[in-house]
Amino acid sequence: MTVQAKICGLSTPETLDVALDDGAAYVGLVSFPKSPRHLSLDAMTALADRARSRAKVVVVTVDADDALLAEIGLRVRPDLIQLHGQETPARAEAVRRLTGAGVIKALPVSGPDDFAAVGDWETAADHLLFDARPPKGSVLPGGVGAVFDWSLMAGRRFARPWFLAGGLTPENAAEAMRITGAPLLDVSSGVESAPGVKDAARIVAFLQAVRRP
Secondary structure (H helix, E strand, O other), X not given: OOOEEEEOOOOOHHHHHHHXXXXXXXXXXXXXXXXXXXXXXXXHHHXXXXXXXXXXXXXXXXXXXXXXXXXXXXXXOOOEEEEOOOOOHHXXXXXXXXXXXXXXXXXXXXXXXXXXXXXXXXXXOOEEEEEEOOOOOOOOOOOOOOOOOHHHHOOOOOOOOEEEOOOOOOOOHHHHHHHHOOOEXXXXXXXXXXXXXXXXXXXXXXXXXXXXX
């Protein structure tokens, strides 16, 4: 099985180009002011235009309102919107209509009970994304470098393509793939030198680790 990678939280043309040149299948742009990876609509549009046709463009949102989603759809024209908040399956349909994009739903995981919601999302989303539940008090729903117990994913099958996220790095990507069988890996903080600052060498190393048999 060929595993594909998403480099999320990109914010500069230089690091975007590194991700594209080294084979990232998805690139993530964040629209969430509390995140150190947050981008303005102008910045997202420029990066999305640069990546278009080379990788799937994903805009990450957290409980975004209709006006913002409509602007993202009109200006950024992403392939996919990642819902990383408290969105419901019904909200996913509205997001699809407002943006013209497909939907990735991030689902926080800390134990086996967290998979109860998967069935509803398998019909509402195009992709699922399993991320570590953030620590209590965190203002960010993801991108905090937390890892969940990967053995919880072992042997699970889903009706939609799915990403593994949460604390992935170039050093642990191979182990994550071996334990979970994930078809898609999503990395953000694990390829940074500081919060929100992508490191080109770590991006390359991560993509190489994903490709390595």
